[in-house]
Amino acid sequence: METQGWESGGGDSVSRRGAPKMRLSGKEKAGIFLLSLPDEDAKRIMEGMQENELRELSRVISRMGVMPPDAVQAVRQEFLDKFELKMFDVRGGQNKVKDLLTKTLGKDRARQLLKDVQSGPKSTPWEVLNAMEPALVATFLASEHPQSVSLIVSQLQQEHAALVIDHLATEMQQQVVYRMARMNTLPPGALEDIEASLLTELNALGVARSGRQQEGGGTKKVAELLNLMSREISDKLLAYLDEEDNPLAESVRKEMFLFEDLLLMDDRSFQTLLREVSNDELLTAMKGADDRLREKFFQNMSERAAEMLREDLELLGPVKVVDVETAQQAILKAARRLEAEGSIVIMGKGSDDLVM
Numbered sequence: 615m616e617t618q619g620w621e622s623g624g625g626d627s628v629s630r631r632g633a634p635k636m637r638l639s640g641k642e643k644a645g646i647f648l649l650s651l652p653d654e655d656a657k658r659i660m661e662g663m664q665e666n667e668l669r670e671l672s673r674v675i676s677r678m679g680v681m682p683p684d685a686v687q688a689v690r691q692e693f694l695d696k697f698e699l700k701m702f703d704v705r706g707g708q709n710k711v712k713d714l715l716t717k718t719l720g721k722d723r724a725r726q727l728l729k730d731v732q733s734g735p736k737s738t739p740w741e742v743l744n745a746m747e748p749a750l751v752a753t754f755l756a757s758e759h760p761q762s763v764s765l766i767v768s769q770l771q772q773e774h775a776a777l778v779i780d781h782l783a784t785e786m787q788q789q790v791v792y793r794m795a796r797m798n799t800l801p802p803g804a805l806e807d808i809e810a811s812l813l814t815e816l817n818a819l820g821v822a823r824s825g826r827q828q829e830g831g832g833t834k835k836v837a838e839l840l841n842l843m844s845r846e847i848s849d850k851l852l853a854y855l856d857e858e859d860n861p862l863a864e865s866v867r868k869e870m871f872l873f874e875d876l877l878l879m880d881d882r883s884f885q886t887l888l889r890e891v892s893n894d895e896l897l898t899a900m901k902g903a904d905d906r907l908r909e910k911f912f913q914n915m916s917e918r919a920a921e922m923l924r925e926d927l928e929l930l931g932p933v934k935v936v937d938v939e940t941a942q943q944a945i946l947k948a949a950r951r952l953e954a955e956g957s958i959v960i961m962g963k964g965s966d967d968l969v970m
Contacts, residue, residue, distance in 0.1 A: 756782070876910065
């Protein structure tokens with residue numbers, strides 16, 4: 615907190631009712647102003663001060679007695695007047711971002727979060743956000759309106775968007791998923807305002823305007839994001855959708871692709887999928903599978919491979935739920951890729967007769 619700006623030739627005069635004007639130095643005015651604030655606000659200001667400033671201010675405050683209300687009011691008004699007239703040097707840039715994050719998160723965490731961002735400038739704000747750590751994107755979006763967050767998240771890469779939602783506060787998660795599910799294809803120009811705002815806030819990262827995406831949200835996109843989240847979070851968000859709009863929640867469910875849905879695959883497709891899965895992923899994923907799905911895996915392997923997998927499962931000790939979910943998501947990702955390529959067929963995906 616700079617006190618020099620209140621110094622003026624040995625001190626300015628501050629009137630007191632029924633008494634001569636007081637002459638106060640800049641440090642004395644700073645002390646009075648600080649003491650007039652709520653303790654929590656004063657604490658935040660002091661946390662941003664240098665040690666020598668704190669030392670000088672402490673000396674001044676310790677010599678103060680009870681200040682008359684008129685003097686306190688005059689000091690506060692002078693501060694407000696000077697604040698409104700002051701020209702501030704508001705400047706962004708990568709160094710500024712790095713400095714702010716280092717002060718907030720510490721040197722190591724800040725370096726980790728900025729690693730991808732600082733690798734080079736991007737051509738669109740969406741590319742910048744996709745390159746940023748999910749936790750940093752969530753922090754960046756935390757103060758935005760849920761509708762804006764929904765629109766922004768809908769433009770991110772699916773896996774990245776799912777991780778960003780994971781890092782949002784619970785209430786924001788619910789609002790984002792709900793609003794995205796109700797969001798249809800965006801008309802031309804709908805992203806213009808939000809992109810302009812993002813460009814302003816991310817200009818320090820070298821973002822340049824280019825073509826806009828026009829795809830919005832919808833139940834399919836929400837289903838794809840929920841597929842990529844942990845089962846615990848996706849179940850909670852689906853429960854919230856049920857409460858808000860049950861038909862909407864059912865529409866999302868019909869679009870979702872769960873690990874249990876692998877039962878719907880024909881044997882040829884299943885064998886194609888198995889060739890894309892590592893043994894470690896398969897073993898961990900099978901730990902959380904029910905008996906019918908396990909048998910589906912065994913039936914589509916050679917007898918020797920199936921027997922070895924059974925033995926490994928028996929010897930495998932407890933496995934963390936998060937590790938099981940990660941392995942299952944990796945297999946589902948491979949299945950979605952193969953389906954998109956036309957290499958496999960998942961019969962009845964999303965129908966009401968899913969085997970759960």
